[in-house]
Amino acid sequence: MTNKSSGSPCNPTKANAEKIKIFPASNAWNTNISKNAVDPDSDQIISAFATDTLRIDLSIPYVVVCGNEPKINIRFLDAPDESDPGPYPIPLNAPIEGNGEGDSHVISVDIENRMLYELFKAKVDGDGWLASCGAIFNLKSNKLRPDNWVSADAAGLPIFPGLIRYEEILTRKIDHAIRFTLKNTMIKPAHIEPARHHINVSSGGISTLPFGGRIRLKANYNIKKFSATNKIILKAMKKYGLILADSGANLFITGASDERWDDDLQNLRQIKGSDFEVVKIK
Secondary structure (H helix, E strand, C coil): CCCCCCCCCCCCCHHHHCCCCCCCCCCHHHCCCCCCCECCCHHHHHHCCCCCECEEEEEECCEEECCCCCCECEEECCCHHHCCCCCECCCCCCCCHHHHCCCCCEEEEECCCCEEEEEECCEEECCEEEECEEEEEECCCCCCCCCCCCCCCCCCCCCHHHCECHHHHHHCCCCCCEEEEECHHHEEEEECCCCCCCCCCCCCCCCCEEECCEEEECCCCCCCCCCHHHHHHHHHHHHCCEEEEEECCCCEEEEECCCCCCHHHHHHHHCEHHHEEEECCC
């Protein structure tokens, strides 16, 4: 997206979005959990998806805008009471996940004001946006959404901070936790921080994980055989872990769509659920 104000130093590129701090260093997404205790129920929880392999879904696009990007009206259909009211600085030509099929997420990152805007089930509606729900996050703050509020994600979490982004690979470091999903039957009908919302599923036994629950790749897992790109991802999985953010297929982690990704990422499918452990749930 181009900057509408001549003379402004803002350069709204994906590379520039990696130059701003995505939440404070103390934020849960940015916390090193490599030394945190293992949950006493880790083995039972992991056993539910121990034989499943890691998969990567590179489907969620985002746009980067400047602070003077025009704000567009949003009309919310399904959860207006739990959505942050518009307008949002999301251009009408912003890419929509799946080209409007499926979850249809739309994400905009304002790099000057350090604000994040996210929509779920979004589509253009005349001169505005129509969406199921939406959320605004101040990237300078650790403030959470009101408890029991949904966001553009089922767990009431921001999506962008948990995406694997190609621009991060170019910096040689991923410095945050990664968003992942599990099947409904393996999710507890509960949530823990930083999640703010949960879904009413019939499960709930000892082998289930609540939204906001975190797993990490075991410290002794040997990553030497993997490519440089995949090592960057795997190191983040050991240091920051994965946060359960939504229901879906087991062990799917989410990346931002980018034509520069290649088939090398498919080598991560060698990793199984049994190679992870659950970080202690408080």
